[in-house]
Amino acid sequence: MANTPQSKKRARQNEARFAINKARRSRIRTFLRKVEEAIASGNQEAAAAALRAAQPELMRGVTKGVLHKNTVARKMSRLSSRVKALG
Incomplete structure (x- = not known):
């Protein structure tokens, strides 16, 4: 349990x-x-639109420190290749 004021604040x-x-x-x-x-x-078309909507959210997760940059790059690459394969 936090005892000092600093540790309570943290x-x-x-x-x-x-x-x-x-x-x-x-x-x-x-x-x-x-x-x-x-x-x-x-x-x-729906998949491509959903992917375009997801891209900024994923990148925001990187800038805010929630996800690692390479994790997001890998997810985006795999999703985009799957969307591309639909066509």
Whole structure:
């Protein structure tokens, strides 16, 4: 348990940051799920639109420190190749 004022403040900051990052991760997963569903439906236009909508969210996750840059690059590459294969 935090005892010093500094450690109590850090505990509060960590809780707040955890909540923010959890919301960001959830939002990113929602966008990824929409792309997956569009790919599963077989509609290339819908899948491409969903992918374009997901790109900024993924990049925002990188800049905010929620996801690693290479992780997002790998996800984007795999998703875009799957969307391209629909055509």
